[in-house]
Amino acid sequence: MLSHIKNLILDMDGVLWRGETPMPGLVDFFATMRRLNIGFALATNNATKTAVMYTEKLARFGVDVGPQHIITSAEATAAYLREEYDVGTAVYVVGDAGLHEAMRAQGFDIVTPEEAKGGRETAVVVAGFSRNATYEILAMGAHLIVRGARFVGTNPDPSYPSEIGPLPGAGAILAFIETGTGIQPTIVGKPGPIMFQQAMRRLGSTPQNTAMVGDRLSTDIAGGNAAGLNTILVLSGITTRAEAENGDIHPDFIFANITELAEQLTMNNEQ
Amino acid sequence: MLSHIKNLILDMDGVLWRGETPMPGLVDFFATMRRLNIGFALATNNATKTAVMYTEKLARFGVDVGPQHIITSAEATAAYLREEYDVGTAVYVVGDAGLHEAMRAQGFDIVTPEEAKGGRETAVVVAGFSRNATYEILAMGAHLIVRGARFVGTNPDPSYPSEIGPLPGAGAILAFIETGTGIQPTIVGKPGPIMFQQAMRRLGSTPQNTAMVGDRLSTDIAGGNAAGLNTILVLSGITTRAEAENGDIHPDFIFANITELAEQLTMNNEQ
Numbered sequence: 001m002l003s004h005i006k007n008l009i010l011d012m013d014g015v016l017w018r019g020e021t022p023m024p025g026l027v028d029f030f031a032t033m034r035r036l037n038i039g040f041a042l043a044t045n046n047a048t049k050t051a052v053m054y055t056e057k058l059a060r061f062g063v064d065v066g067p068q069h070i071i072t073s074a075e076a077t078a079a080y081l082r083e084e085y086d087v088g089t090a091v092y093v094v095g096d097a098g099l100h101e102a103m104r105a106q107g108f109d110i111v112t113p114e115e116a117k118g119g120r121e122t123a124v125v126v127a128g129f130s131r132n133a134t135y136e137i138l139a140m141g142a143h144l145i146v147r148g149a150r151f152v153g154t155n156p157d158p159s160y161p162s163e164i165g166p167l168p169g170a171g172a173i174l175a176f177i178e179t180g181t182g183i184q185p186t187i188v189g190k191p192g193p194i195m196f197q198q199a200m201r202r203l204g205s206t207p208q209n210t211a212m213v214g215d216r217l218s219t220d221i222a223g224g225n226a227a228g229l230n231t232i233l234v235l236s237g238i239t240t241r242a243e244a245e246n247g248d249i250h251p252d253f254i255f256a257n258i259t260e261l262a263e264q265l266t267m268n269n270e271q
Numbered sequence: 272m273l274s275h276i277k278n279l280i281l282d283m284d285g286v287l288w289r290g291e292t293p294m295p296g297l298v299d300f301f302a303t304m305r306r307l308n309i310g311f312a313l314a315t316n317n318a319t320k321t322a323v324m325y326t327e328k329l330a331r332f333g334v335d336v337g338p339q340h341i342i343t344s345a346e347a348t349a350a351y352l353r354e355e356y357d358v359g360t361a362v363y364v365v366g367d368a369g370l371h372e373a374m375r376a377q378g379f380d381i382v383t384p385e386e387a388k389g390g391r392e393t394a395v396v397v398a399g400f401s402r403n404a405t406y407e408i409l410a411m412g413a414h415l416i417v418r419g420a421r422f423v424g425t426n427p428d429p430s431y432p433s434e435i436g437p438l439p440g441a442g443a444i445l446a447f448i449e450t451g452t453g454i455q456p457t458i459v460g461k462p463g464p465i466m467f468q469q470a471m472r473r474l475g476s477t478p479q480n481t482a483m484v485g486d487r488l489s490t491d492i493a494g495g496n497a498a499g500l501n502t503i504l505v506l507s508g509i510t511t512r513a514e515a516e517n518g519d520i521h522p523d524f525i526f527a528n529i530t531e532l533a534e535q536l537t538m539n540n541e542q
Contacts (some may be wrong), residue, residue, distance in 0.1 A: 135402050169445070176439060181430075
């Protein structure tokens with residue numbers, strides 16, 4: 001049933017943990033993947049945290065995973081752009097530390113709002129969630145796009161959960177610039193295909209031997225399906241079995257949680 | 272031909288002036304309206320300037336007009352909300368000085384971002400263009416809307432012209448909050464009907480005896496048509512005669528400029 005799947009791209013919240021609580025069987029799940037030699041990448045649309053922050057969280061849960069297994073939409077964005085633009089290319093960033101670091105790590109030259117206003121030639125405007133965004137920062141991004149810079153967004157999430165309730169996410173930042181310019185961004189994160197493609201590049205895998213594992217039909221499963229991957233829905237997060245069975249978006253496989261997924265992977269391998 | 276029209280709602284830029292240059296015949300146009308006893312309101316989507324700033328501009332062009340003849344989308348928003356909410360109602364404002372002043376002048380109690388974060392009950396979130404907008408200011412507006420506050424936008428203009436080219440306008444601010452909340456605002460300014468209704472309230476006029484005069488088909492004319500007003504397109508601004516004749520939006524009358532409009536108004540009155 002899953003015997004053709006040799007690589008997993010895993011969503012994290014709702015799959016591996018819920019907030020600060022690890023899913024039951026988390027340690028065994030990673031042990032199973034390693035025993036069966038299944039490649040894995042942990043992928044998140046969150047462009048504000050770094051890979052190391054996720055490895056630290058997993059370590060607290062008893063799982064030892066190196067940062068090379070983590071791919072954030074910020075890193076996927078920077079790696080994707082590096083395929084098309086040389087080191088030293090001038091790039092304007094609307095984002096927090098995670099995105100700035102990822103772009104610098106790929107060797108891009110970050111354009112400041114003052115330089116943008118002054119007319120500095122800029123190839124790309126990369127935008128994602130930013131708690132530090134101001135009208136001036138957003139407007140200078142829009143200005144560069146109107147002047148011809150390419151517009152790339154880390155992820156389209158309209159909001160994110162906070163202690164006081166949902167607050168505007170990267171999608172709101174992108175909507176501001178999109179409305180101000182009349183130009184739509186290339187979206188890297190889920191449900192767009194680019195982060196999946198970047199994860200497969202790291203894994204050295206193909207859509208045929210890779211499955212996206214997630215808890216959200218509209219992002220993980222719809223995006224995985226659109227990118228031609230196998231898709232596995234787990235019901236430990238936001239989607240109920242009834243929603244999964246009655247919706248318009250169809251995963252290839254449905255499991256209750258990662259424990260059931262690990263059992264199935266083991267059975268296939270032993271047959 | 273225009274004999275039923277006793278009141279004019281006039282767009283300003285492209286009709287009365289272009290940037291800092293008054294249209295030929297501007298002084299005569301106002302003299303004609305006064306001689307014929309035609310009521311007039313000068314209406315603008317710009318929510319950042321005050322009425323007095325427009326009277327000063329007109330004075331520089333030799334036209335003496337009191338601030339009661341000027342209606343900005345900020346003033347229209349405040350007056351509209353005052354019809355539905357009592358003095359002292361708590362209102363959160365995303366906007367610059369013009370909008371804050373208009374809301375305070377109507378007796379509303381302005382909620383700060385800190386108070387919003389602290390959970391202060393707020394009836395309405397009013398949003399418009401703001402050079403001082405930050406993520407925090409925008410996000411707290413979104414937070415209040417998610418908690419149940421009504422969402423009202425001064426005007427939907429996606430961009431405005433600046434010295435370095437178009438920059439994001441009120442529409443970009445609204446798109447941010449709309450995306451972050453999933454809730455659409457009530458729009459006061461053109462092409463919405465509310466500013467026209469507020470102008471007619473000031474004039475004591477009806478849609479039947481009032482005409483909207485503007486240079487833009489998509490805002491002035493489409494909005495005026497939708498509000499049931501007579502509509503007059505002048506070709507001294509952005510729209511060409513070819514565009515006017517071949518478009519989907521049809522003004523009731525087309526004139527080259529305010530001089531031709533003044534001649535027609537005079538002819539009708541003399542017949």
